[in-house]
Amino acid sequence: MLRRSVMGAEAGDRKYEEIDYRVDDGMAVITLDAPERRNALRNQMLRDLADALDRADRDPEVRVVLLTGAGASFCVGAELHGPDTLIAALEEDTPGHTPTGYREPGGRVSERLFDMSTPVIAAVNGDAVGGGASIIAACDVKIVSSTARFGFVFTRRGVVPESASSWYLPRLVGLATAADWLLSGRIFGADEALTAGLITRVVPPEEVLEHAVAYAHQFVTDTSPTSVALAKRLLMDSWRHATPRQASEVESRVYASRLRSSDAREGVLSFLERRPATFGPFAPGPDERF
Structure with a gap:
């Protein structure tokens, strides 16, 4: 009931394939909407998310963005279903950082989050791993389920940190903790994430959205x-x-x-x-x- 009442009617007539975008009373709610795969990332989801963030930031009626995931997870990183899955899921040749023109698509989301004029509150309803963890690192405030797990697991998948996590993490948690998490790729819980400074607040799983909405509402009513x-x-x-x-x-x-x-x-x-x-x-x- 809370999710429906917060989101209200869909704003505008633009449709997204892999996210849900709604605006109600000054708040844009963006939901990663592929619960059947635990909101694992595909290029389309990342393109949808970057567009929705840009849309919210340009809308004068939007005072705050709330980012969450459908189902039991926030986002478990790239969709994996075979040895070449990362190529199929995330390789995309666009003008970018490398001589070949490759641009890691999650980085465009983190860069857009960095450039946002509108505050972004992550309502982390469940596990945030890989690209999911990198995305929340770039959000302004993170309100997290006590049962959520985190992991920057890139070295365990034979790749390297992405979505600007190698830039954000040392600034958020310090070089020693960033090295621990990024080099080992180990999974850790919400309490460790809170103590280190990656996240803002830990709440019971069933109260994540309620707390996030209450926090976000102050940007609608109290701040310039x-x-x-x-x-x-x-x-x-x-x-x-x-x-x-x-x-x-x-x-x-x-x-x-x-x-x-x-x-x-x-x-x-x-x-x-x-x-x-x-x-x-x-x-x-x-x-x-x-």
Whole structure:
């Protein structure tokens, strides 16, 4: 019942083959929708997901994205059904990173998640392995079932880390833990993922979506979309600064540009008047571009 009431009617008339996309009350809910194969990844699912993320980020009515999986798993990585399965499932020649033009398709999803102005909350309803684990690493907040398992299992399948996991993991959990997980490819549980810093919160399995929706709702009712987007970019860009001074210089430029904004005025007035704030849509000013 909760899943239907959260998703509401399908937004627009665009159809996807391997995901479900719905918008209700400022929240876009994207569901990996192949429960019969535990949401294992195919090229089509990754193309659908990248398009849906782009669609949500461009929609002025969407204040937050909630990403989850249908059935008992979030995503167990690439679909495997034979020795050449990775070639069939994930090889795709597009303009990309290598001399041959090959572009690992999960990386395009992680890159799109990095570029999102809209916050993305992962409601991890079950196991997230391989590409599934890499995708949640790129999300902003991860609310996870206590029974979920994780694994960056690439070395156990004869390949290497993908979907930018070799970039995200050291920044999220530190180099030592990233090396442990990426080199060994071992499976670990939600408690270890929480302690290391990969995920945000662990909840009972039956409460994952409820907690994720409650968390996501604050972006609809309480925060400025422009301020959230700018704060996200400050966080992402912080990793390129060598010193706190460099980060502070960028913060100061963006902060100064916000001081005379209608959102800043509304934020202060709503606090003083003890009422909910009503912020405008995402609208960065000329001095707020990164």
